[in-house]
Amino acid sequence: MKFLSDKAVERLREGAEIPDLTGTRYHLLERVARGGMGVVYAAEDERLQRRVALKVLDVPGADGDLANRLIREALVLARLEHPGIVPVHDVGTLNDGRVFYTMKFVKGQRLDQYIETVSSVTERLRLFLRICDAVAFAHAHGVLHRDLKPANIMVGSFGEVLVLDWGLAKLLQEDAGRQSQIADPDATILEKPSKAGDSNGVVQTIATGHGTVMGTPGYMSPEQARGDVEHLDARSDIFSLGALLRFLLAKNSDSTANAVGKQHLDKALEAICSKAAAPGPEDRYPSVSELALDVSRYLDGLAVAAHRESVFEKLARFYRRYRFFILLIAAYLVMRVLILFFLHR
Amino acid sequence: MNKVLLGLLLGAVLGAIDGGTAWFTPAVRSMMVGIVVGSTIKGLIAGVAAGVFARKVNSVPLGILFGLAVGFVLAFIVAYMQHGYYLEIILPGSIVGMIVGYATQRHGAGPATTSVAR
Numbered sequence: 001m002k003f004l005s006d007k008a009v010e011r012l013r014e015g016a017e018i019p020d021l022t023g024t025r026y027h028l029l030e031r032v033a034r035g036g037m038g039v040v041y042a043a044e045d046e047r048l049q050r051r052v053a054l055k056v057l058d059v060p061g062a063d064g065d066l067a068n069r070l071i072r073e074a075l076v077l078a079r080l081e082h083p084g085i086v087p088v089h090d091v092g093t094l095n096d097g098r099v100f101y102t103m104k105f106v107k108g109q110r111l112d113q114y115i116e117t118v119s120s121v122t123e124r125l126r127l128f129l130r131i132c133d134a135v136a137f138a139h140a141h142g143v144l145h146r147d148l149k150p151a152n153i154m155v156g157s158f159g160e161v162l163v164l165d166w167g168l169a170k171l172l173q174e175d176a177g178r179q180s181q182i183a184d185p186d187a188t189i190l191e192k193p194s195k196a197g198d199s200n201g202v203v204q205t206i207a208t209g210h211g212t213v214m215g216t217p218g219y220m221s222p223e224q225a226r227g228d229v230e231h232l233d234a235r236s237d238i239f240s241l242g243a244l245l246r247f248l249l250a251k252n253s254d255s256t257a258n259a260v261g262k263q264h265l266d267k268a269l270e271a272i273c274s275k276a277a278a279p280g281p282e283d284r285y286p287s288v289s290e291l292a293l294d295v296s297r298y299l300d301g302l303a304v305a306a307h308r309e310s311v312f313e314k315l316a317r318f319y320r321r322y323r324f325f326i327l328l329i330a331a332y333l334v335m336r337v338l339i340l341f342f343l344h345r
Numbered sequence: 346m347n348k349v350l351l352g353l354l355l356g357a358v359l360g361a362i363d364g365g366t367a368w369f370t371p372a373v374r375s376m377m378v379g380i381v382v383g384s385t386i387k388g389l390i391a392g393v394a395a396g397v398f399a400r401k402v403n404s405v406p407l408g409i410l411f412g413l414a415v416g417f418v419l420a421f422i423v424a425y426m427q428h429g430y431y432l433e434i435i436l437p438g439s440i441v442g443m444i445v446g447y448a449t450q451r452h453g454a455g456p457a458t459t460s461v462a463r
Contacts, residue, residue, distance in 0.1 A: 324448070328355075328444055329358065331444075333362065
C-alpha cells in the first residue's frame, strides 16, 4: 500500500480548493494566504483591470454559518470606510456555491514581519497610533474587531497601516435598517431564515448565543476568553491593543505577547501597556482614543495618565523634553563665564 | 511652539542672563536693574527677529548669520549709547543672536501650510 506524502496531499488540497471564477469578472492569479474560514487569492478584476484580493470560503453553500460569517465580514467592512481599514469591492457566490468577497489588494508586510525592520520606539509608537486610529473609527461606528493581533495588521509599501480580518467583528450599536441585515458571529441560528442570502445575500440574526470562545490567546481579553460575548465592549479591543503595544515595544518580535511583558520597558510605556491590558475591563482605558492620547502624550514628552511620576522622573522627563535648550543655555553660560574671565584678567 | 515665540522666549532668557553678568563688573553694579531690563529687551528683539527670519528662510547657516548680525547691531547701539564697554556688550550680545538664530532654525513650528482645492 502506497501512501501520499504530506506535500502531495497539500498540493491536492490546494488544487481542490481553487475557486471556479467562471461567470464572474475575476481572473484568478495566485494564492496569497489561508485564513480560518477560507483562502485569500490575488485576482484580476477584468472589468476595472486592477488586482484585487479575493477571499473565498472553504466550503460550498451560501446558507451555512461560515458563509453567513464571510458575508457579514464583507458587510462590516463595507460600512467602515477608513484609510486604515481595507475597503471591500464586491460580494457574491461562485458557481461551485462558495461565498466570496473581493477587497483592495494590499502590497506590504504583516505587522509581525514589518516590525523587524523598525528599530525606533518612536516609529513603532507612531505605527501603533495609526492602528488605534482605525480601531477607534470602527468603535465609533459600533464595530468591535475582537481579533486584533500582529498577523491581522498589514503595513503597505508606502507605510500605510491596514487592519484586516474582521471575521470575528461584533456590532455594538443598533443601526436600524442595517444592523438587522448583518448576522452576529456569535449568533446561534435557531431557525433558518426563509431564504438564506436574500437579494442582498445576507442573513438575519435570530438569536445570540453565549459561551462561544473566538479569538487569539495572548491577545484576547479575559472576558472574551470566558466566552462572555454579551458583555464585550470597546475595552475588549483595548486589551488586545495593549497586548499589541507590548509586542511592538519588544526588542525581539518573535516573542509572544505574554513573554514581551517581562522585558524592560520605560515605566510610562509599561504603565500604558498594563492599563490597556488590565485583566478587569473597568481598569482599562475607557476608549481607544484615551489610549492613543496617552501614547501621544508620551511621544510629546508629556506625563501620561497611566503613570504617576516621582519628582526625579518629572525632572528627567523635563530634561529629555527640553534637552536642546537646556544644553544651549548651559553652553551659553560657559561661554559667558569664559568671556568674563578673559575680559577681567 | 512657533518659531517667533521660541525666539522671543529664548532671546529674553539669554538676554536676562547676559544682563545679569554685569554684576561681575563692579563699576556698573549700581545700574544692574536697568542693564538687565535693557539686555532682556535686546535679546527679546533679536529673538523675535530671528524667529521671523526662520519662518521665511529655512537655512541654519543663514539663521546663525542673521542672528549674529541682529545681535551685533543691537548690542552696538546699546554700547554706543553707553559710550564704552564695547567688547563687554557686543561680544555676548552677538553670541545671544547667534544662539537664538540657530535655535529658531532647528526648532519651533514653521508657518502652517494650507492646501487649496481647485
